Amino acid sequence: xxxxxxxxxxxxxxxxxxxxxxxxxxxxxxxxxxxxxxxxxxxxxxxxxxxxxxxxxxxxxxxxxxxxxxxxxxxxxxxxxxxxxxxxxxxxxxxxxxxxxxxxxxxxxxxxxxx
Amino acid sequence: xxxxxxxxxxxxxxxxxxxxxxxxxxxxxxxxxxxxxxxxxxxxxxxxxxxxxxxxxxxxxxxxxxxxxxxxxxxxxxxxxxxxxxxxxxxxxxxxxxxxxxxxxxxxxxxxx
Numbered sequence: 001x002x003x004x005x006x007x008x009x010x011x012x013x014x015x016x017x018x019x020x021x022x023x024x025x026x027x028x029x030x031x032x033x034x035x036x037x038x039x040x041x042x043x044x045x046x047x048x049x050x051x052x053x054x055x056x057x058x059x060x061x062x063x064x065x066x067x068x069x070x071x072x073x074x075x076x077x078x079x080x081x082x083x084x085x086x087x088x089x090x091x092x093x094x095x096x097x098x099x100x101x102x103x104x105x106x107x108x109x110x111x112x113x114x115x
Numbered sequence: 116x117x118x119x120x121x122x123x124x125x126x127x128x129x130x131x132x133x134x135x136x137x138x139x140x141x142x143x144x145x146x147x148x149x150x151x152x153x154x155x156x157x158x159x160x161x162x163x164x165x166x167x168x169x170x171x172x173x174x175x176x177x178x179x180x181x182x183x184x185x186x187x188x189x190x191x192x193x194x195x196x197x198x199x200x201x202x203x204x205x206x207x208x209x210x211x212x213x214x215x216x217x218x219x220x221x222x223x224x225x226x227x228x
Contacts, residue, residue, distance in 0.1 A: 001174070009155070032215060043205065043219040044158070089157060101146075101209075102173075103217065107157040 006106025023090035121220035138206035147189035
């Protein structure tokens with residue numbers, strides 16, 4: 001099955017700096033890569049996603065890049081703010097029989113933005 | 116709660132007891148999922164269901180059971196066979212034909228006392 005590795009497990013940055021979180025996946029058939037933000041005790045919220053036919057996607061301060069050849073994708077947050085502090089999860093998904101899609105998650109990165 | 120409701124928010128279970136976690140959605144989503152979250156472990160898939168009256172085991176199904184008698188509902192039972200049930204449980208749903216559009220519930224924190 002799919003295996004998703006996420007690094008680093010913790011990341012501390014100063015307000016205004018950039019943060020980068022990296023993930024690798026094992027199954028070359030995976031074709032959808034979302035990123036979720038989870039605040040303490042809350043549900044994960046989708047912040048950005050990318051499909052395998054695209055190399056980069058940007059939404060304001062957040063961007064995701066995908067390298068299909070190397071099977072890795074990254075989340076970039078620029079001009080970080082204290083409210084960006086949370087756990088971030090990457091995930092990978094592929095079709096598995098008919099319309100069956102399953103998300104496999106990385107173990108998460110705890111991002112702390114220091115004022 | 117964004118169309119998907121989990122209850123209760125907190126649940127305490129004595130050892131040896133079965134407990135059932137509720138997940139209800141009014142989004143008309145076809146597929147529903149149960150994930151378990153432990154610190155430093157990410158989200159691990161327990162069970163999922165693509166259509167009514169059908170469900171499949173995920174990566175860590177041992178000690179859990181589910182049913183899907185209605186499209187809107189996907190309850191999870193944590194049985195006494197689950198040796199370490201203390202965790203945060205998240206339910207999710209999405210339209211079947213698309214890989215994206217996952218909606219998560221707000222979670223149930225289960226503690227064994």
